[in-house]
Amino acid sequence: MSTDATPLLEVKGLGISLPPGADRPFAVSNASFSLMAGRTVCIVGESGSGKSTIADAIMGLLPRPHLEANAGSILFGGHDLLKLDNAGMRSLRGRDIGMVFQEPMAALNPLMKIGAQLEEVLEIHLSMPAAERRQRALAALGDVGLPRVEELYESYPFRLSGGQRQRVVIACAMMLEPRLLICDEPTTALDVTTQAQILKLIASLRERRGTGVLFITHDFGVVSEIADDVIVMRNGCIEEQGPAKDVLSNPSSAYTRQLIDSIPTGTAVPRATAATTPLLEVKDLKRTYHLSSGLFRAPKKLEALKGVSFKLERGSTLGIVGESGSGKSTLGRCVVGLETPDGGELVLADAERGTQRALSGHRGGRVQMIFQDPFSSLNPKMSIGQSIAVGPMTQGAPRDAAWRRAQQLLELVGIKPDAAVRYPHEFSGGQRQRVGIARALAMDPVLIVADEPVSALDVSVQAQVLNLFEDLQKKLDFAMLFITHDLRVAARMCDRIAVMQNGEIVETGTGAEVLSAPRHDYTKQLLAAIPMLFNEASTEAP
Template structure:
């Protein structure tokens, strides 16, 4: 690790303006901090606190003139990044400064194969023969733990799961071993075992190359594992900063203490046994994909679901937990009717729906889905109010009533009702996810399939949304299939948990059974990989 006493990155007095009519004047106000070579600074804070805006300013990616740096400086070495033109920034991006974006589908070109996108990065910055570009690209995909990299190399982004796409973005950013690596929620969509692998890879780059890492996250477990220093932001202002051990174990700010207290404990919530009739039964569900491996090559058979069976009672929540690629999202899409299973059957409200009569068209608004990726699930040409109100309107609800309900739901999920006329690009990733939750609730469903609904949310908002789900579930008596990679969240939220691996359910039980007495080795592996706040620091500081 480098011992250079000169900061790699210096942010001084940074002010970034917001558009007129926003809820505050500045997205970032008076931000100042240093990042030394070979060290990691973590920025934490709630959605909308200005974390990602700081990263965008460093990368020269602010959407001017809507957001613009009005004061201060950002020095990368001797260069003031705010004074560089676009050509100067392009020379730095990728080669000297790498960035892992929060939303992989926004960072990847949907019309280019994965291999071509990685090779493009190498082609822009290095003069390498085609054979060497391919070798380096494949090695980068292997480094982030992706399986069957030769086949994935020839795939388009839509063929990959959310977690796999995120790992591709991480591979792109790290491939050239930049001096500064900016990570904006890089492990949000990843399961705990893959997250541990990625954090180890980033640490290795930092040690070997002396790379400075600016890591934006809402996961304090991750912060405790990787951070040298922590910056806590709120409403665009730095509330607190200092060494990670000091900030996490003895926070000076009440806001920091509030964030730490909102971290899921991993303790299962005791729940009474539900004796209600089953609302949904899955019987031996099977789903197989045939993936192209290239011209003149046989298609590869991928069994996403291999005989999955479960029962979900009315008013209950079943958690589906597993790694990326385990079949969780495929199961959810089959239940909601976006895909039809190849075998087995679904029984919904006492009506059997086999593969020829999937739930699509049978829902009538009774089954809703909250998607993992809020950016791709919201129409960028529709205001968020329209996105929420349009569902009830198609079911015959009057326009005024639908809009009134949309504003009520926005307030319930923590967004000001007067934001209903704003568009998705004006919100942070976490805020967009809350809009997706409000849109699902607008239909008064009896079953919600929630695919990683809180993975993009900071811990305090996550706790609020989970409380909201519970409150609404008691009031409206809807059932929920809750898909997550976080066993702590599943234990907090679900009546029962089903652990999936390679398209099969390997263990089921109540939250306390699965967390306290796991039977399957895979479940034990997931539990062991969960990052937690270091306890020894608390003892030393007390």
């Protein structure tokens, strides 16, 4: 670790203006902090607080002229990054400054194989033979805990789960061992075991190379594990900053205390007995993918679902928990009709038993899905109001009524109704996730398949959305298949929890049973990997 007293990164009085008509005049106002080599500074705050905007400013990725740095400086390696031209920034990006972006599907090229994208980074910045580039890229994929790296190397991004794509982006950023690593919600889409592995990998890079890490997150458990210093942001301003133990154990700001109090505790919430009438029956469901192995080679089989069975009662919530690649999202897509299973049965209420295709007509829009990646699930050419209103309009709702309903739902999920005319790229990742939730609710569904619906949300909004789900569920009596990698969220939200591993359900039970008396070793492993706050460390883990 470096002992140089000169900061690796120094932000002084940074101001970034917003375009006319925005909800406030600035995205960031008078922000100042420094980062020493070999240390980690975590920036936390609610969605839209300006966290990611600071990261974009450091990388020279502000969408000018809509967002423009109009005050202050960003000093790195003797250069003011705000004054460098495009060529100067390109020379720093990747080699000296690496960044892990919040939304991996937007960061990866959908037309390039994973291996080619990693090799491109090496080809631009380093001179090495093709065979050596390939070996280094494969090693980088293995370092972030990805399985079957040879297969993934030849795969396109859409073939990977959200968590696997996130790990690819992390591998790209860390492969050149940059002096400064900026991580924008890098573990949001990751299960707790993979998250622990990635955090150890970042810590190893920090120790070996003296890399400075600027870590943007809303997960205070992660902050507690890795941060040397913490910056709390609110509405573009720094609300509080200081050593991690001081900020987390004895916050001086009421806002910081509010954020900490919103963290799920991991204690199962007692829930009323659900109805006994099954709304959904899944029986011995199977789904196998055939992955291309190249010319003259037989495709490889990947069994994503290996005979999954469960029942979901009306008005109840079943949590599906497991690591990335365990089959959770494939199960959700089969239920909602976006994947066709290779075997088994899906029975919705009194629908005729048959294949997924035969059941899809019965759904009629009453089975909805909230997707894991909000950016790719929203049409970039439609305003968010149109994205929400289009579903009811296709079912015959008048345009004006559908638009009013869209505005009401936006307000319910914490977005101002007048933002309905804005487009997806104008919102943060967490705000886009809330739009996806509103869109699903617009159809008055009987069943919602929620694929990581709160993973991109900060803790305070996460608590609001979970409360919203509960309130709406009581009023509308819809059932939920709640897919998550966070056991604490599952315990807070679900009547029952099913733990998945390698395409199979290995344990089921109520939240209290799974968290307090897990039977399967894999469930115990997931619980042991959950990060805790300083003030939780002295209490018994759930």
